[in-house]
Structure formats: structure tokens, C-alpha cells
Amino acid sequence: MFFQQFINGLAVGSIYALVAVGYSMVYGVLKLINFANNAFMVAGAFLIVLLYSWWHVPYWLTVILSLFLCGAGAVFMERASLNPIRKKGAPGISALICTVGYSTVITNLLLYIFGSQTIAVPSFSTFSTFTLLGAVIDPFTIIILATALVMMILLTWLTYGTKYGEAMRAISQNSVATQLMGVNVNRIITITFFIGTVCAALSGIMIGIYYSAVDTTMSFTIGIKAFAAAILGGIGILHGSLVGGLVVGLLETFVAGYISAGYKDAIAFVILILVLIIRPSGLFGKQTQQKV
């Protein structure tokens, strides 16, 4: 029972972690919470349905197209709306509301095309479960874990091991000074949106396959938990998002397994609030005092 819950929790948690990374990447550079992130997440799964189930595009190409289209959508949002808002020196809240707007438009567009009912998401293969230490394991959970791990390693390398990553971190400290170093700041920001959204879409696809279903409300139900995971880990910090996602995933699975499935979200969030009271900037967040 324990091991079973642990494996399920890790799988769900890895998915939250990847969506949380989407929030964190953008926040890390722009101090902006990109609420369109969760809409792009479900869009990722819906695009699999559209391209594979409806249009019969080969599965591997479906995945690539889905990731690319979501990434391109985020790039469009940044170039067409967020960049002009920033350029005019508007307060951060304007950009935030703009991303909420995009989120609403995208989910409504998905409702218009796919309707409000739950739609089956096809998998690329059928898996037969196996038993390990008394737990029934779906091999797809291992794929989820591996994907999340590989993505985290890649992104950590990008952020801390390359000069583009250094430029990203420089922008978050002082964007004008970063420009003075000869960095094409807009390009770095665009790349960040692309990568963050690809992570979110990738987890959307995996959620769809894992539950064999997708509907637009997942944008909220899963999106908000991933957001909580990002905050819990310390938003803007990549390994924080990973740990945050795993903690939220494990927490809710254990609550569902041992206490109550109906109240799992509520209980998970109460625990989150308690953690944040003790560590307001998250598990890995730096406690910073703003100098006057």
C-alpha cells in the first residue's frame, strides 16, 4: 500500500514539477507569473487528440508538433502583448492580467473546438502493468519519471552551465544592465517563454496519457496545484520546482490513500499553507530583504 502510493505520488508529482518549471522559468527571468502556462498545458494534450485521433498524424510527429505549437503560442503572447506592455513601463500586474486573458482565450478556444466533455487521449503504445514489491506499476509512470528527470537535468545545465543561462539570471537582476553587456534581452526572454511552455505542454501530454483523458477544467485543477508546487519550492528556482512538485504529488496521494480521497486537495493545501507560514519564500527560496 505504502509503496504503491509512493510510486503514484512520484508520477503525479513529476507532472506537477514540469508544469511548475514552466512557471518558474518565466518568473525567474521576468518576475512574472505566466497564468497562460496552465492553458498551454492542457492545449498540449488536446493537440494530441486533434493531430493523432482526428487527423492521423504519426504519433511521434504529433508530440513534436504539439510541443512546438504550444511554445510558438507562448512566443506569440510574449511578442504581441507582453513585450509591448513591458516597453511602456506598465506595472507588473498588467502583464499578469494579460496572461490570465490569454489563458481564458485559449481554454475557450479549446472548449469551442473540443466541447466541454472529457475526451480520451490516445497513448503511443499499450503497456502491461507489472508488480514490484507488492505494488502494481504502470510502465508509463517510469516514462514520466524519466522524462521529468531528463528535463530537469537539461534545464539545470542550461540555466547554470551555459552563458545563455547566465544571461537569463542576469536579466532577472537587472535587465537594462544585461542589455549593456551586449545580450539580446528580448531573444533570451522569448527563448525562456518557449522552453517553459514546452515543459508545461509536455506534462499536459503526459497527464492526458496517464489518465487517458483530458478536459479543459484540468487547466485549473492541475494548473493551480502546479502553481502551488512552484511557490512551495520557491518560485524561480528550478530544483525548488522539482521538489515542490514531488511534495505536492506525494502529499495528495498519501492523503487520498490514508485519509480521504474527497478532501485530498483541501488537506494538501492546508499543509502547503502551514509550510509557507514557516518558510514564506518557499523551501528553496532566498529570504530577501529589499534594500531601501
Next chain:
Amino acid sequence: MALLEIRDMHTSYGNIKAVKGISFEVDQGEIVTLIGSNGAGKSTTLNTIVGTVPIASGEIWFNGANITKLPCHERVALGIALSPEGRQVFPEFSVEANLRMGAYTMSKSELAEGQEQAYTLFPILKERRRQAAGTLSGGEQQMLAVARALMCKPKLLMLDEPSLGLAPLIVAEIFKLIRRINEMGTTILLVEQNARMALRISNRGYVLETGNIVLSGKGSDLAVDEKVRAAYLGGL
């Protein structure tokens, strides 16, 4: 041929005209100073030249090319560097990482070379190289800002108020270093409120008043000019 030539440059912030049609030039190898009181448009001029503030009208020529329409990062790649007002170092990065950012457009070997040079010019930075820039003193941060701007081997180094808020001894040291950087072959455009010091090391100077150039001449001439003395040198 002038290294930098500004032709009838206007810059505005919304409805406020900060620079109202100035023209001046900086020749290869010179130190040129812009002096003027608060709000005269000195910093705006430098920011417009490097491209962090958009130009309203006029032209900027650098090294024989019209760079008026180029974005900031391309101007930096051509060899214009600015050490901005208020230092603007990356506080969370170490001294080393700040210097690395300065060499963003350069190759790995040029980075190593630049670092070597920076540590020779500013030995204190070598001592502090692993320290976060935010924890440095004001003078050290200023040295880091200048060193960082030098990392891209600029043809033109622009310094915005390098002496602001520093103790007199440190100010003297900074000016000594500016002269040394110039002797190593870098052309310098300096903005200063400390007009006396600035004019002493400058070949030429321009006096800005509310967005216009009202006076220009050799540094030594401006230093003894009645009007300049009255307005900027405390009437001595």
C-alpha cells in the same frame, strides 16, 4: 574622422524633452567630458548613444557607420560600452560572473585575457572575485562596473558619474585609472558632476544645460572659463 559623431540628437521621455538637438563628436584616443548640472541631459545622452533609451530624431555615427537604428546589443558588439550611473552591477553574481557577463560577446580566450587585465588594473577585484557583487563597497562596485564595461574591449568607453558618492581618495584613484585606460588605447566619453576633476583629465569638454550644448572647448580652457567656474566649479 571622428570615432563617434552625434548629429542633432533629440531624446524624449513621453512629453518631456530631455535632449533637444545636440551635436558633438569624440575623436579616436580622446577623453571627452560632458559636464552640466542635474537634469541637463548628460545621462540621457549616454543612454541614447548606447541604445537603452530610444532616440527621437537625429543621427548617431560610430566608426564611420550610421548606428542610429541598431538595437543596443548590436551597438555593444560594435565596440561601445557604458558603465552606467549607479554602477548597476549584478548583485547576486560574484565579481567573476559579473566580469564574465561583460565579456558576453567575446570568445573564451578573450574572456581570460580581459579578466587578466581587469585584475591587473583593479587588484582589489581579484581578492574579491568569489564575493557577491552586492556585498562590495561603493568604490569596489564602481571599479567592478568599469572593469565589466572594459571586458568587451570597447573602442569607446562611456562612464556615467564614476565618482558619484565615493570618498575623495577613491575618486582620485578612479580618475587615475580612467587616464590609464585611455593611455592603453580606449577612447573615453565621460559624464561628471565633479567637473574640476573631469576637465583636468579631458582633452575636450562640452557643457550641457537643459538639453542643449551651451559651451564647448578644450578641457584646460573650460576649466578656467568664467561661466563654467561660476556654474560648475563653485565659483573658485
